Amino acid sequence: MGAYVSIRGWLECDETQLAALQEIISSHEDNHYTNGWSSPRQHVNWIHYIFYGADIRESALDWFTDQIREIARLPASDDDGDLVQGLLLASHEADGTTEWQVREGQLFITPADIRLGYLDE
Numbered sequence: 272m273g274a275y276v277s278i279r280g281w282l283e284c285d286e287t288q289l290a291a292l293q294e295i296i297s298s299h300e301d302n303h304y305t306n307g308w309s310s311p312r313q314h315v316n317w318i319h320y321i322f323y324g325a326d327i328r329e330s331a332l333d334w335f336t337d338q339i340r341e342i343a344r345l346p347a348s349d350d351d352g353d354l355v356q357g358l359l360l361a362s363h364e365a366d367g368t369t370e371w372q373v374r375e376g377q378l379f380i381t382p383a384d385i386r387l388g389y390l391d392e
Contacts, residue, residue, distance in 0.1 A: 276332060278307070279324040280359025282373055287348035288355055289319040295345075299338045304331055323359060332361075336371075336378065343373045362391050 284292055296308055307325030327335060345355050359371040360383060368383035368391055 274329040274364040275326045276329055276364070277326045277362040278335065278359055279322075280357060280371065281320050281322045282342060282355055282357035283318050283320050284345070284355045285317075285348055285353065286319060288345050289321070291345050292321060292342050292355065295338060295341050299334065301334070304335070329363065339371065339373060340378050343378050344376055360387065360390065367391065 282292065296305065299305065304325055304327045307323050307327070308321060309324070310319070310321045339359070342355055347353055354376050355373060357373040359373070360368055361371060361380075362368040368387055369380050370383045370387075372379040372381070
């Protein structure tokens with residue numbers, strides 16, 4: 272049957288990056304795990320947030336991380352030079368939890384801090 276990974280977290284960006292980010296998500300549409308993406312009903316202030324929350328099969332991890340890496344590479348859209356950034360936690364049924372940091376145009380995956388262990392209980 273395969274193991275599952277619980278993925279939850281957010282990305283933050285500006286309006287121009289949000290449109291490009293949504294195009295990337297659409298290009299990876301699978302009519303199933305793509306439904307884990309969501310955003311606020313109405314935008315508040317200046318930063319745009321998009322959230323992900325779903326339990327996906329381990330076999331779909333490459334599909335998901337490919338999206339995240341593509342999103343992380345989106346260029347800055349103004350003189351501030353702000354890139355997409357965010358944080359996701361991925362809890363694997365057998366391998367434990369990892370922290371996925373989206374920053375500096377990349378995806379960094381590291382073991383999660385022990386303080387987040389309660390999320391695996």
